[in-house]
Amino acid sequence: MKLLFSTEWLEQKIKSDADIETDAGRALERSIVADDLARGKSSIVAPRAAVQLRIALGTLVRQLRTRDGLTLPEVAVRADVLEDELRQVENNPSYTARPRLLHNLSKFFGVSLNNLSQMSGATIAVDRRLYNTAVQFAAHSDNVSSLSREQLEVLEAFVGMLNESA
């Protein structure tokens, strides 16, 4: 390829340009959890954003099985995962789920594996939109044994977003 601008043109333009910021691109805007990690926060205490995402993941899994009328042990059997691991995912925001568990849950509930992995803290980079939506979803969801129509709608919208952005 050829550069279609001369040195003289460039020189003239630079001299007359406003001296302001020029950086751009979605790549610069895309990650959030990785940034927390890059700040060198404690490796013992999970980064704030990662904890929020895991809370959202636990809420999602619990609500999906509630929607389907299944108990935790029933999901463990049907999805072929360890009951204790599943319990950790639902209730312990410090717990990082293993890839196999996420894979099986993804298949069982029909939710994007990539997004489940990001929510579990298993990946370094996390999509900012996913982060925002997941935190909102968790904040508006109660820990209940049955879902109201409104809760079901919120859940379905979130699942739709997860699969749409996969």
Add this chain to the structure above:
Amino acid sequence: MKKLLGARVLLNRHTGEMEPAQIFFGSDDTNRRHYEELWKPDLVRRNADFPDWGASAEGNAQDSHWAWDEIMKSTLAYENFVIECAGLTQGIMNVNIATRFATLPPHKGRELAYIDRIATAPWNRHKLHPKPKYMGVGRTLFATCVSLSIDLEFGGRVGLHSLEQSETWYRDELGLTDCGFDETEEMRYFEMTEEQAIEFLKGAEVLS
């Protein structure tokens, strides 16, 4: 692969003089070293001054976490560029030439060169340094992207999502159309049409 596209200039703000700069297609280990040893420590240091990621936009240091291999994408969909001056990497740009399309008439749906990242070295950024060094990286790389778009027969069409602090630059200085806030990316989307590309390169005087 790294190939010299041409020699141009950048303005050294400290001396007020233009200095020779080289624009390259692709990058090599020298650029990687500059990024890992010079860019990244500066960005991470600056980033640590802010309470969270969103606030780090104030310091224009949101790109502190990226690894070089993530930046220099090796897929066929991307073309990567670097600009060097005074022996250092002064700017980088990644352009997606395969999966993004124009949204503005009259060429809506046609190919465009989509800038996934255009970043200047931390020591050239106002918000990172009280006396930033080189000016012109953004314009030079953007003009390179317009050249690429024309070379690919995309008619000079270019698209990008701007960081908030740079929106004025793309709208008012370079003349792109502000297509509004894109909910998907949570950023404003800007696009340069074929007509705007002609206007942008007016007087550029490269005949062959």
